[in-house]
Amino acid sequence: xxxxxxxxxxxxxxxxxxxxxxxxxxxxxxxxxxxxxxxxxxxxxxxxxxxxxxxxxxxxxxxxxxxxxxxxxxxxxxxxxxxxxxxxxxxxxxxxxxxxxxxxxxxxxxxxxxxxxxxxxxxxxxxxxxxxxxxxxxxxxxxxxxxxxxxxxxxxxxxxxxxxxxxxxxxxxxxxxxxxxxxxxxxxxxxxxxxxxxxxxxxxxxxxxxxxxxxxxxxxxxxxxxxxxxxxxxxxxxxxxxxxxxxxxxxxxxxxxxxxxxxxxxxxxxxxxxxxxxxxxxxxxxxxxxxxxxxxxxxxxxxxxxxxxxxxxxxxxx
Amino acid sequence: xxxxxxxxxxxxxxxxxxxxxxxxxxxxxxxxxxxxxxxxxxxxxxxxxxxxxxxxxxxxxxxxxxxxxxxxxxxxxxxxxxxxxxxxxxxxxxxxxxxxxxxxxxxxxxxxxxxxxxxxxxxxxxxxxxxxxxxxxxxxxxxxxxxxxxxxxxxxxxxxxxxxxxxxxxxxxxxxxxxxxxxxxxxxxxxxxxxxxxxxxxxxxxxxxxxxxxxxxxxxxxxxxxxxxxxxxxxxxxxxxxxxxxxxxxxxxxxxxxxxxxxxxxxxxxxxxxxxxxxxxxxxxxxxxxxxxxxxxxxxxxxxxxxxxxxxxxxxxxxxxxxxxxxxxxxxxxxxxxxxxxxxxxxxxxxxxxxxxxxxxxxxxxxxxxxxxxxxxxxxxxxxxxxxxxxxxxxxxxxxxxxxxxxxxxxxxxxxxxxxxxxxxxxxxxxxxxxxxxxxxxxxxxxxxxxxxxxxxxxxxxxxxxxxxxxxxxxxxxxxxxxxxxxxxxxxxxxxxxxxxxxxxx
Ligand SMILES: Nc1ncnc2c1ncn2[C@@H]1O[C@H](COP(=O)(O)OP(=O)(O)OP(=O)(O)O)[C@@H](O)[C@H]1O
Ligand SMILES: [Mg+2]
Numbered sequence: 034x035x036x037x038x039x040x041x042x043x044x045x046x047x048x049x050x051x052x053x054x055x056x057x058x059x060x061x062x063x064x065x066x067x068x069x070x071x072x073x074x075x076x077x078x079x080x081x082x083x084x085x086x087x088x089x090x091x092x093x094x095x096x097x098x099x100x101x102x103x104x105x106x107x108x109x110x111x112x113x114x115x116x117x118x119x120x121x122x123x124x125x126x127x128x129x130x131x132x133x134x135x136x137x138x139x140x141x142x143x144x145x146x147x148x149x150x151x152x153x154x155x156x157x158x159x160x161x162x163x164x165x166x167x168x169x170x171x172x173x174x175x176x177x178x179x180x181x182x183x184x185x186x187x188x189x190x191x192x193x194x195x196x197x198x199x200x201x202x203x204x205x206x207x208x209x210x211x212x213x214x215x216x217x218x219x220x221x222x223x224x225x226x227x228x229x230x231x232x233x234x235x236x237x238x239x240x241x242x243x244x245x246x247x248x249x250x251x252x253x254x255x256x257x258x259x260x261x262x263x264x265x266x267x268x269x270x271x272x273x274x275x276x277x278x279x280x281x282x283x284x285x286x287x288x289x290x291x292x293x294x295x296x297x298x299x300x301x302x303x304x305x306x307x308x309x310x311x312x313x314x315x316x317x318x319x320x321x322x323x324x325x326x327x328x329x330x331x332x333x334x335x336x337x338x339x340x341x342x343x344x345x346x347x348x349x350x351x
Numbered sequence: 352x353x354x355x356x357x358x359x360x361x362x363x364x365x366x367x368x369x370x371x372x373x374x375x376x377x378x379x380x381x382x383x384x385x386x387x388x389x390x391x392x393x394x395x396x397x398x399x400x401x402x403x404x405x406x407x408x409x410x411x412x413x414x415x416x417x418x419x420x421x422x423x424x425x426x427x428x429x430x431x432x433x434x435x436x437x438x439x440x441x442x443x444x445x446x447x448x449x450x451x452x453x454x455x456x457x458x459x460x461x462x463x464x465x466x467x468x469x470x471x472x473x474x475x476x477x478x479x480x481x482x483x484x485x486x487x488x489x490x491x492x493x494x495x496x497x498x499x500x501x502x503x504x505x506x507x508x509x510x511x512x513x514x515x516x517x518x519x520x521x522x523x524x525x526x527x528x529x530x531x532x533x534x535x536x537x538x539x540x541x542x543x544x545x546x547x548x549x550x551x552x553x554x555x556x557x558x559x560x561x562x563x564x565x566x567x568x569x570x571x572x573x574x575x576x577x578x579x580x581x582x583x584x585x586x587x588x589x590x591x592x593x594x595x596x597x598x599x600x601x602x603x604x605x606x607x608x609x610x611x612x613x614x615x616x617x618x619x620x621x622x623x624x625x626x627x628x629x630x631x632x633x634x635x636x637x638x639x640x641x642x643x644x645x646x647x648x649x650x651x652x653x654x655x656x657x658x659x660x661x662x663x664x665x666x667x668x669x670x671x672x673x674x675x676x677x678x679x680x681x682x683x684x685x686x687x688x689x690x691x692x693x694x695x696x697x698x699x700x701x702x703x704x705x706x707x708x709x710x711x712x713x714x715x716x717x718x719x720x721x722x723x724x725x726x727x728x729x730x731x732x733x734x735x736x737x738x739x740x741x742x743x744x745x746x747x748x749x750x751x752x753x754x755x756x757x758x759x760x761x762x763x764x765x766x767x768x769x770x771x772x773x774x775x776x777x778x779x780x781x782x783x784x785x786x787x788x789x790x791x792x793x794x795x796x797x798x799x800x801x802x803x804x805x806x807x808x809x810x811x812x813x814x815x816x817x818x819x820x821x822x823x824x825x826x827x828x829x830x831x832x833x834x835x836x837x838x839x840x841x842x843x844x845x846x847x848x849x850x851x852x853x854x855x856x857x
Contacts, residue, residue, distance in 0.1 A: 217720070219713040226706060229695045236654060236692050237707040237760070238678025296697055 051305045062316045082311030083200035087259040091252030092282035093303040099228040099295025100155035106278030107166035112137040113260030117179035117270035141253020145246035170272040180269035190265025212300040228295030288338040361410035367739030370396045374571045381543040388566035389779040390751025391737035398516045402434035403427035431513035435503045437750045443492035448474045451506045496523045497640035516547045522777045525805040590781040598812030603794045606630030615660035620646045622823040628799045635814030636803040643823040644803045652677045652684040683766035687773040693757045701727035701741040704759045730759040750777045770801045821845045
C-alpha cells in the first residue's frame with residue numbers, strides 16, 4: 034500500500050514536475066520581492082516570454098518528430114527584417130505582415146525540403162540554414178537595424194485587447210491551437226508516430242515526408258509570428274535579433290518534458306518551460322543579480338528537469 | 352534429486368494485471384524444460400524475473416538449494432543464468448562478434464587490450480558449428496531477423512551459462528535453422544546445461560523437451576513428462592478447451608486476377624520474379640531465411656528503393672513507389688518484424704490499431720476519437736487481445752498480443768490484397784486457429800491473401816498454391832495437391848527447380 038502512494042506521488046511529480054517548479058518559484062519570489070507578485074510585473078513576464086514561447090511551440094513539434102530546428106532564431110530575424118523592409122518601402126502594413134508570414138513559412142519549407150528530400154539530418158540542415166539566414170539578414174541590412182516602422186505595428190508588441198496585452202494573447206491562442214492539433218488531429222497523431230518509429234509509420238501507408246515538411250513549415254511560420262511580435266515591441270528590426278533563441282526554445286521544450294529522441298512531448302509542458310525561464314529572468318533582474326548568473330541558473334534547471342525525467346523512466350523500466 | 356533451480360510461490364503484478372500468482376518451476380541439470388501457455392499467460396514475465404529484469408513481488412528463488420536474490424541482470428549472469436529474449440536485444444550498430452562478447456570482452460596483456468583475434472575465433476567456431484553463413488564482422492543491422500535470432504543464441508551458448516532461457520527462439524526460424532539449433536541444444540544438455548524453453552510450436556515439446564510446465568492466466572497448471580504427455584492434453588491445459596481442427600482451411604471460389612507481378616528485380620536481392628494472384632486465393636510463400644521473401648513483399652509494397660519490374664493491380668499497371676501508393680491501391684502489408692517496422696511502442700493499443708486507417712476516423716483531419724476507440728475495442732474483442740485496456744501502452748503487452756495488435760491494424764483495413772509476413776509468429780495455438788478463420792473470412796469476401804510463413808505445416812494446410820523462393824529467385828509454384836514437405840524443401844534448398852512460364856503460373 035505504502036508503495037502505491039509513493040508510486041502515485043512519483044507519477045504526479047513526473048507529470049506535473051515542471052509545473053510544481055514554476056509554482057515554487059512564484060511563491061519564493063513573491064516572498065522575497067514585494068514587487069514580484071503585482072499585475073504589472075506578471076504582465077511584463079508574460080510579454081517578455083511571448084516571443085520565445087511562440088517559437089518554442091514550433092520547436093516542440095519538430096522535436097517530437099525526432100528532429101531539431103536550430104534555425105528558428107535566424108528565421109525570426111530574417112522574417113522580421115523582410116517585414117520591416119517592406120513596410121519602410123511603403124507596402125501597406127497588413128500586406129507586409131502577411132508576406133512576412135508567407136516568407137517565414139517558405140524558410141521552414143526549405144528546412145523541410147533539405148531534411149526530407151535531400152536526407153540531411155535535421156541538426157545539420159538547420160545549422161546550415163541558421164547560418165545562411167543570419168548572413169542574409171546582415172547582408173541586406175548592412176548590419177544596421179531597420180527602423181522608422183509604422184506606428185500601428187506597435188499594437189502587436191504593446192497593444193491590448195480588452196485590457197489584455199497582445200503578445201501573451203497571441204502565444205496563448207497559438208499554444209491552445211497547437212495543443213489541440215497534437216491531441217485531436219491526424220497531423221498530431223502522425224507527428225508523434227513519426228517521432229516514435231518513422232519506419233513503422235511509413236509502412237502504415239503514411240506519407241511521412243509530407244507531414245515532416247508540414248512541421249518544418251509550421252516552425253518557420255511561428256518564427257515569423259514571433260518576429261512580428263518582437264518588432265512590434267522594439268519598434269525596429271535588428272539583424273542580430275533572436276540570437277540564441279534556438280537554445281532557449283530547446284531548453285523550454287526539454288524542461289517541459291519533451292524528449293529529444295522524439296515521440297514524446299506536450300505544448301503545455303513547453304509553455305511552462307518557457308515561463309520558468311521567463312520568471313527566472315525576471316526574478317534575477319528584480320533581485321539585482323547579474324544576468325550572467327541567469328545563464329547558470331537556466332542551465333542548471335535544464336539539467337535538473339531532464340534528470341527528474343530520467344529518474345522517473347528508470348523506475349518504470351525496472 | 353538435486354535441483355539446479357527452484358522458483359516457488361512467485362507473484363508479480365503490473366498496473367492492471369496480475370501477471371503471475373503463486374507460480375512454481377524447477378529445473379534439474381541437463382534437462383530441457385518447456386514452458387507453455389497462451390499469449391499473456393506470464394511465461395516471459397516469469398523468465399524475466401529469473402533473469403533479473405523485474406523483481407518479483409513475492410516468492411523465492413533457489414539455485415543449487417541456496418536461496419538467492421536476483422536484483423538485476425548482472426546478478427543473474429554471475430549466477431550462470433542467461434536469457435535469449437523474445438524481443439531481440441542486439442545493438443544494430445555493432446558487429447556480430449561485438450554483440451556476442453558485449454560486457455564480457457576478452458582482455459589480454461597490460462594495461463588490457465581487447466583480444467579481438469580470440470573473440471573472432473570463438474565466435475567463428477560456434478557460428479560454424481551451427482552451420483551459419485554469418486561473418487562475425489557483419490553489422491547486426493544488416494542481418495535478417497532470423498540471423499539476429501541465431502546471433503542471440505550464439506551469444507548465450509558462448510557465455511558458459513548453466514541455465515539458459517530461450518524465449519521463443521524458433522519463432523523466427525525456418526525448418527533448417529531449427530534443426531541446427533536443436534543439435535546445439537542437445538550438445539548443451541550433454542554439458543549438463545539446463546534449458547528453459549518457451550515456444551508456441553507444440554511439436555517441439557516432444558522433439559526437444561524432457562519436462563513441460565503449463566501456465567494459464569498467470570497461474571501454475573501442471574508439470575508433465577514431455578515425452579509421455581499427449582499434445583491434446585497440453586492444449587486443454589493451456590486454453591481450457593479442446594481444439595478440434597488446427598487448420599480450418601475452407602475452399603473458396605476463385606475470382607479474377609487481382610495482382611500480377613512481372614519480372615520484379617532488385618539488385619542482389621530479387622531476381623526476375625513473376626507471379627499472379629487471384630481473388631479468393633491464399634498464396635503461400637515458403638523458403639529459407641534470406642531467400643528474399645520479405646524483400647519481395649516489401650518491393651511489392653513500395654517500401655524499398657531500386658526495384659525494377661512491373662506490377663499490375665486488377666489489370667492496370669501501377670508504379671508503386673511508396674507504401675502510401677500501395678495502401679491507396681488496396682494493398683496491405685503486415686511486416687514480419689513487429690518491433691522495428693510494425694508497432695509504435697509508446698502508443699496506446701487503440702492508437703496502434705487505427706494507425707493505418709486513421710483517415711477513416713478523420714476525414715477532415717480531426718480524429719473522431721469516440722469512433723476510433725469503439726472500433727479498436729471491437730477488434731480487441733474479436734482477436735481476443737489480452738490487454739488491461741485500450742489506453743494501455745502497447746509495449747507492455749505480451750509478445751503474442753503485440754502481434755495481434757498489428758494484425759488488427761491490417762486485417763480490417765478492407766484491403767483487396769493482403770500480404771501477411773509471418774502472421775502467426777509468436778501466437779498461441781488457440782489464437783492461430785482464430786487467425787486462420789479470419790483468413791478464411793477474407794478470402795470468402797473475395798480478397799486475395801499472400802502468406803509468407805516459415806511454419807511448414809501451416810503453409811501446407813492454409814495455402815491454395817505455394818510459391819517457393821531460393822536465393823532471391825522464385826524457384827517454383829506448387830498447387831495444393833502437388834505440394835508436400837519434401838518437394839518444398841527441395842525447391843527451397845535449390846536441389847530442384849521448376850520451369851515457370853513467363854507469367855509465373857503453371
Ligand atoms: N512491462 C509490463 N508492464 C505491464 N504489463 C506487463 C508488462 N509485461 C507484461 N505485462 C503483462 O503481463 C501479462 C503476462 O505477460 P507475458 O509477457 O509474461 O506473457 P507471455 O506468456 O510471455 O505471452 P506471449 O506468449 O504472448 O509472449 C500480460 O497480460 C502482459 O500484458
Ligand atoms: Mg512472451
